Amino acid sequence: MTAADYLRTVRDRDWERVDSGTLRLAMISLGWWTRERAIPAVGDSTFCETTVVVSGSREKATAVAAETPTVEAALTYEEFAAGEAVDEYDAVYVCTPNALHLPHAETAAERGKAILCEKPMEATRERAERLVDATEDVPLMVAYRMQTDPQVRRMRELLAGGAIGDPVAVHGSMSQQLLDVVSGDPDQWRLDPELAGYGATVADLGIYPINTARFVLDADPVSVTAQMHSADEAFRDVPDQHAAFTIRFDDGTYAACTASQHAAYAGHLRVIGTDGELLLDPVFLGETPQTLRLRVDGRTLDVDDGRRNILGDEMTEEFDYFADRVLRDAPIHPDGEHALVDMRALEAVYAAAETGDTVPVE
């Protein structure tokens, strides 16, 4: 293959099999992420359509419906739970605060609807296990958009093909200025342990390097160490405004990760192997360009995939993948069992920080 041939394939969908079809989605919760990222991404998708919007606020649901021509019904949570407009959607996208994923997923499963559930899957490992049990009869995908990111998939292929030998160490980070992102809402749910679960940062941002490392290595965590603290008043109820943690994987690889809700909007993923290095930088930030760097024997190859500040770009890949799988009744890779491993890892990271011990992931 020539370099030009390779470059042409960089954004190819290696998973797409469905020829045509439309998966009609109910968007559950209409926070800024759903309105500014998810709905536009569905609008750009090939196989999805937003036909129902669901919110705690009837006014918000009506307003979003008015802005979204494909929407057939605007529901409150109660109306959704009562089964209104149940024939207007095939699947749900659950983007509520973590601790509300379970009831909405239960409702969707009772109606036989496929579920795309945001990550982390729930607030705690126990609630996530209940969610998996409750949804065993319907397709469940957990929304690890990194796993359908074309450059992340290319990184995984390069690793599997031995491009840098055997992996030895991973570095990953994810950070943002949470209070800027949610400005005007200092009491937002990520700072409320009742809604967020174990904490504000590792569960919300640290899960990006954790899950993406698992995905590109094709390995699972076996033990963790962690340090974390909160410094600013807004983070007084959560232990992890800032965090650093290590993970040992079952193939012997280590990951060294950081996450912060009070740092520049940034993310990277580096894998050091016996023969070279792979680096995605930036990564995890859906709307920025990203470069994949391969370095072997002192030679460096940079692949810029051409993505340019397209809002929701990563989300479009994710929604189309979900639709492809549901429309074909095909297995979904980032499923509930896969996501439970991250819930165990999160539980272990927070326990490690609290106890000061190295904690097994089990």
Next chain:
Amino acid sequence: MTAADYLRTVRDRDWERVDSGTLRLAMISLGWWTRERAIPAVGDSTFCETTVVVSGSREKATAVAAETPTVEAALTYEEFAAGEAVDEYDAVYVCTPNALHLPHAETAAERGKAILCEKPMEATRERAERLVDATEDVPLMVAYRMQTDPQVRRMRELLAGGAIGDPVAVHGSMSQQLLDVVSGDPDQWRLDPELAGYGATVADLGIYPINTARFVLDADPVSVTAQMHSADEAFRDVPDQHAAFTIRFDDGTYAACTASQHAAYAGHLRVIGTDGELLLDPVFLGETPQTLRLRVDGRTLDVDDGRRNILGDEMTEEFDYFADRVLRDAPIHPDGEHALVDMRALEAVYAAAETGDTVPVE
């Protein structure tokens, strides 16, 4: 300042004050590092000269002397200890296995000679403390060549000037294929705890990100966590063929680090701040080019300092800095007290891995 003005200053020595002079060095131990890196670097330096070579092997000392025109005397360790050729050198460069630094430093101090001692300062914290005590009447520098690397110094200046706001997290790694580096010598001292000290990898390679993070942040470690293991037979006597560790610094910054003696030759240092990121990649590898990247508000500035595979380049900076300080009788920054903090950090990292606890650095 224009960008062109900035670029012109990137490799400037911000420390050089001496106008002229020559510091005559005795090179203690003639392993590959001294022969292939240190002596050539001194040859390229402005203010240093190799005038004495000292080895356990008279043949090796004689052979190196024959290849090095400035050398006045070739000594065995016994002859050095006995004070032979004591008027032929002003200072010593101690590059023996870690556990032999102390006796040579004691000898040098007794003769009133300045000391440039390789890192880690000794095999254990206790022996390092004895070394500092024994050398209190002579200049002592610990050979953190990263601290005189021009790009590392520019990174420190940028951080101190607030280029990325307040630092929040650091990522650092250092790795090599030890058995390739020392091919033909599987019993080399880094794999012998009696000579190496706590271990083979964090003490030898992990010390690069530890110390460089301290230097660029101007902060010291307060607690650590660690995971490490050895997989290959050659590493059976040391705990850390591969390692990952976290450090909390006294300014609240976290570092997430990895080190491996069985991975590609690679090193990087990333600092994530409240307003942006700084990345040196590669770094710590003296003979490779390195790029300093500054990313703020989605804009990226890359500075390639023009270094091109010049053997010993970083070492030349280090030797000239040492000479500048000794010839002027000026304070040396990476001194024994500074290096003791790293010995405490190393002791803590190995204790953290062994006990599974978060360990204070004290």
